[in-house]
Ligand SMILES: NC(=O)C1=CN([C@@H]2O[C@H](COP(=O)(O)OP(=O)(O)OC[C@H]3O[C@@H](n4cnc5c(N)ncnc54)[C@H](O)[C@@H]3O)[C@@H](O)[C@H]2O)C=CC1
């Protein structure tokens with residue numbers, strides 16, 4: 001049965017949380033008295049469906065069920081976790097916790113608050129130990145950070161449970177070691193924000209110039225290394241100590257107006273809002289969200305390739321999902337093709353013809369073949385020890401169409417095998433429909449010597465057992481075929 005999360009407050013952040021939980025397979029019940037809430041959440045969800053699955057080639061679990069509740073009690077019934085995302089008003093948050101805890105006394109409540117401490121949120125609660133901060137960053141469905149901040153009333157077990165829930169939905173829980181207003185991220189962002197407002201107010205720069213200064217330069221650095229690792233490199237070979245020696249004195253120079261705040265009045269609001277309209281008003285907000293999401297997906301995927309920073313979190317989440325997805329795939333030799341992969345057609349797999357692009361058929365075959373190699377004991381350990389199977393020849397037949405979101409299954413039949421090679425026949429199925437077949441000859445190679453050799457006895461024994469079982473099957477239709485062309 002799917003796990004259930006409750007989202008109270010379905011605005012910008014609640015919508016993002018709902019999308020993250022749903023796309024990770026949780027059922028989600030939303031409570032928000034705003035009559036527009038369902039429309040807004042569905043708009044966020046539509047963008048999230050385009051973006052989140054595109055981070056990975058590992059399929060997401062089946063999407064959870066989204067429901068909108070008429071009361072908070074209904075929303076929280078049977079729920080494992082509540083993410084409170086109502087407006088940033090402490091008395092409103094207190095009111096919400098009172099209702100939630102009355103309806104479901106033991107439920108764990110994480111707050112999206114941008115700055116209230118857990119001990120502020122817990123005031124007046126009969127069960128303060130169950131209220132904790134889980135502060136996300138927008139867009140919640142793409143950015144992994146969730147700052148977990150508890151008070152002395154929270155037990156370590158509660159902190160760890162919240163952190164585990166965040167991990168389960170692909171986030172990076174950063175447990176804050178001391179209670180402070182605004183945690184780490186917003187304390188930092190607030191400093192940057194104040195400086196930006198001063199520069200606007202003083203006529204030093206426009207909103208656009210400030211954004212260019214960030215996105216053309218240090219913003220790119222921060223996304224992958226943060227502040228300290230970046231400055232360590234800036235110290236040259238002598239590293240951080242040299243950096244400190246050179247730039248330490250600047251702490252006393254008048255570089256910043258941080259100690260003061262510009263007056264918050266209509267004039268300042270107009271200045272910022274008008275310049276922002278001039279800079280970006282040609283895009284709708286949902287359109288800007290999609291642009292942002294696509295940029296983030298590309299950036300995050302690049303980090304994942306390098307297993308670095310946020311990319312590492314994505315990779316770990318992929319591995320956890322892949323393990324779940326492929327659970328139970330290990331199969332003994334039987335006179336039937338082995339079902340070895342479950343795949344989902346992702347946004348990046350679609351070509352200009354609106355269906356799965358050619359190279360992904362080869363990718364699907366690789367997923368099936370790699371699962372087969374693991375099954376016979378020729379996985380990564382075997383490769384690292386110096387032996388592997390190389391593809392020598394491949395023939396793909398496209399028999400149907402795979403479209404965005406389709407779930408595909410890959411089966412493999414061994415047509416023939418000996419110590420040095422095997423010939424496989426992979427079927428890519430969409431339900432009962434045969435979408436493609438991929439026939440391949442693989443050679444067993446000593447990677448160092450660069451030549452074919454006999455497989456290790458243990459590997460060959462497993463391969464042979466499967467090949468013997470499959471010898472009872474009829475030769476698949478289309479096996480051994482060359483490209484056919486009817487004379488017209
Ligand atoms: N917008 C942002 O960039 C971020 C906001 N946050 C925090 O997330 C929380 C929500 O902020 P946003 O989503 O930006 O605000 P928002 O204004 O977009 O959404 C707030 C939602 O709460 C709903 N609401 C009001 N009273 C309610 C009640 N009694 N029960 C249920 N729902 C109720 C409103 O109808 C609205 O849909 C705040 O605590 C904020 O500090 C955290 C990270 C980033």
Ligand SMILES: C[N+](C)(C)CC(=O)CC(=O)[O-]
Nearest residue numbers: 113114136137138186189
């Ligand atoms: C502006 N803000 C304080 C609501 C920002 C956040 O809380 C985090 C974010 O997404 O930048």
